[in-house]
Amino acid sequence: MKRREFIASAAPLGLLFSLGLGDVPFANAQTAGGTPVPGGVLNVAVSPEPTLLTSAFITTMNIGQVSSKILEGLVSYDLNLQPVPALATSWSTAPDGLTVTFRLRQNVKWHDGKQFGAADVQYTLLEVWKKLHPFGRAAFANVTAVDTPDPHTVVIRLSSPAPYLINYINTYGAQILPRHLYEGKDVLTNPVNNAPVGTGPFVFKEWVKGSHVRLARNPDYWQKGQPYLDGVVFRFIPDAAARTVALEAGEIDVALGSSIPLSNLNKFQDKSRYSINLDDGRYLATIFLTQFNVRKPYFADKRVRQAFAHAIDRNALLKVVFLGYGKPATGPVPSSVVNYYAAQTRQYPYDLKKAAALLDEAGLKPGKDGKRLRIALDYDAGGGVTATRPAEFIKQSLARVGIEVELRGGDTASYLRRVFTDQDYDLMISSLHRLPDPTLGVQRLFWTRNIIKGAPWTNGSGYSNPRLDTIMEAAGREADVARRRALITEWQQIVQEDVPVLDLVEQTWVTVSTARFQKTALQGDGLFASYADAWLTPKKA
Template sequence: MHRRDFLATTTLLSIGLPLSAEAFAQTAAETAVRGGVLNVAVSPEPTLLTSAFITTMNIGQVSSKVLEGLVSYDLNLQPVPALATSWNTTPDGLATTFHLRKAVRWHDGKDFTAADVKYTLLEVWKKLHPFGRAAFANVTAVDTPDPHTVVIRLSSPAPYLLNYINTYGAQILPRHIYEGKDVLSNPANNAPIGTGPFVFKEWVKGSHVRLERNPNYWQKDQPYLDGVVFKFIPDAAARTVALEAGEIDVALGSSIPLSNLNRFRDKQRYAINLDDGRYLATIFLTQFNVHKPYFGDKRVRQALAYAIDRNALLKVVFLGYGKPATGPVPSSVVNYYSPDTRRYPYDLKKAAALLDEAGLKPGKDGKRLKITLDYDGGGGVNASRPAEFIKQSLARVGVEVELRAGDTATYLRRVFTDQDYDLMISSLHRLPDPTLGVQRLFWTKNIIKGAPWTNGSGYSNPQLDQIMEAAGREADVAKRKALIKSWQQIVQEDVPVLDLVEQTWVTVSTARFRKRTAQGDGLFASYADAWLQRRA
């Protein structure tokens, strides 16, 4: 990266270009324009079109316009009504009641009822969702006393539950379409039937997904748009050109290269939003396969932790969009983040000493070990850059790295099904509560062959399992914080996952794109309240 590009990028932040809450307040006072089709760049192309049992970002960015959750989240990550209009929890924390919106219909005309929520929770989220095994582990029963009331009963309090019932974490499926059939192979996964503001119309593989306005949407007078088209543009440079040319209106999830953001400085033509991904609390990481003999030794894992300069990675690869990670809970999750954990500052001498201690002394050629590093070559963000950075970093301590880029399906199979890897890199979401987004990476019960974004390292620590499970049951805030601090200390000592950078997701749009409400989970906004200003 050239220094002038870095300076131009950091200037974007200093001139106040990112879309702010104040900007949304101004938009809320505007008169929405009806009609028009919104063109959105999503990359890579989704593998299916429901998020009810998979959390891959590109899937959720499309499916959230068709299928909905019980709530969404504001900029302070507080739940606001969606398919649930209100909710309350009993004083003992053992039951939460949701009151559902009335007169809501699925796109095929069937009524949406509490039975849909009950079915999806018990048969999909609790059994198949990578976060759901933890999020809904305490659920013992779901009562539906009437068509518009859902009572979730718990064996012990689940204080994190309200942090995970939006369209990303708990997308509701139509029971009448899924019940009695295999959920994972249901044709509706590729042609979804939802309650959302837009109706699925077509998926042209390799090109686009087209959605059209739902004329019977429950929110009066919405959506404003006639439709949304998600375009799959695999080349990052081409996405940049398409946005400049007006062929797309929105580029989600940092799909515009950070080095190109200086091309969108004109506030009359473009807007940059740094809040859309706030809910995700994403950390870029490298993960060890602890079943490999050399990575079964925590000294080797610790050595590699010392060998990577997080500050340089942040500046060179992420252009300053984020901050160095210090552990499994990001600093943005202020209620549970603990700075009092083992740190791994950049120190090549310590790295070399630990490798020597582990018996991995350099040969005549200076090399100690040869390993593979897998990354998603089909991802929307250019994963080759951080992969190259890590390769060069580890070479300085005699670890030779062979990079392997596969398409998304190949990458997921190698890591989560075959465990045919040494290191992998990814950006994984930690969410507003560690029981939801962090536990899944270290919990023994989440070693699930073939399930993406679970415990793919194979790490198992019974003491940590007990602490995590206790934190998931603990209603006392102070005691729960103490348990989560303890688990951060254990993880930072064992480092089966090496957390590197707390990422900031960047959405770039044309100034024509307007939206009434700012959301902390805006990457998965329904766009019911979005419109396109008419061209001057």
């Protein structure tokens, strides 16, 4: 769930969110339907080039965009973020919440001809997800045992209820590996990671470093009649302008993960030639934010943090930096996460007088030069202009209330070290995925036990609130839906009062494709779709 996955891919920060679109330019989201046409090879742009080709123990998005066509998870998610069957056909949770049972699809083969079964899920959960996956360590922390009463049944036993578990078992969060190729070997260095053997609709054929990965149709795929495509080629085009040109020229059919710059989207307004999909990344629920280092004496006072919240105009940020694409964030849980979003929390409308008054109350009064405080703002310069522009906007905003900001843009390694290892920063900006369940994607930012020196994307602010810890932990094990929702609402209210993090813009991911690219069903996790149901309409003469 790394922030770098969004801003370091030459992608525009804060694009159009798929819920509450409002009046935005050329929002012609792709629609599913039509009669599939078999044949053809799909060309997909992915950037940057993956470092390996399995997502079972790493969450980098460019890896998942490729590996999800080869390997699969137990479920995928529809546009409402509800789980739908993949390798699991059904699932149920015991009344006490301590047992989750999955029924697996039968007659599924790995690409080398071996049978897929419960032992593969058992091995991957206990030896890979639980031990090696950055989010799996938390998501599966309550798992005490995995039983396999028969080859098509998996019974997960828990020490306490884990109602969030069902929200993290797709190909992004929980990709299943073939036990017979991994057991007894070092998972992280296994050569199969670079030439994966899966159950998915496409079979790995070649990886030409610096150029492409080529996949071919799996003739033995479990879904009869699928895939429709003869193959998929993932092309690695590092330059954003070159990706735009390649899509215009028809050299690629799909540009994933907001890899077409926002400023170039006007080239793809013609609905007869192109499609803009705004739903593929709904599952990630990404928010652009600025975070305080509350270890600093001046940021230990919540009135100073609240003043900063009043000093930044989210609507102007949306218009000036994001060119009208996006939606102002109202708290730590995005509005797209409809099961847990709480609208009735403390808000901080743009109000410079209120900001100045709060700073005065906190003892930060202007000096003779009009300056109240001098601070630094850190950002990952690897994101280029897409990281620099929001940093500059925040600097200009805070200057209006007497806060002088020094911008410190470093490479990814130095940025992470300064924020999470050295803890030597004042403010930082980032984009972080919140996922469909707050226990998975939001709790990590505020939980005292997640203040882990040197661990990226944990509680880097150093914020600690024992009452909030108790509420978050209770929500994580509460099986009753209504009581859990009430706990998460209270959690949002506390965070919005204390504001160790300023959530600024709800982001989305934009997939731009030629109009020839079609799917029978759109997905909330479409960035990691298998493409089993994808096809290309015939080219016009």
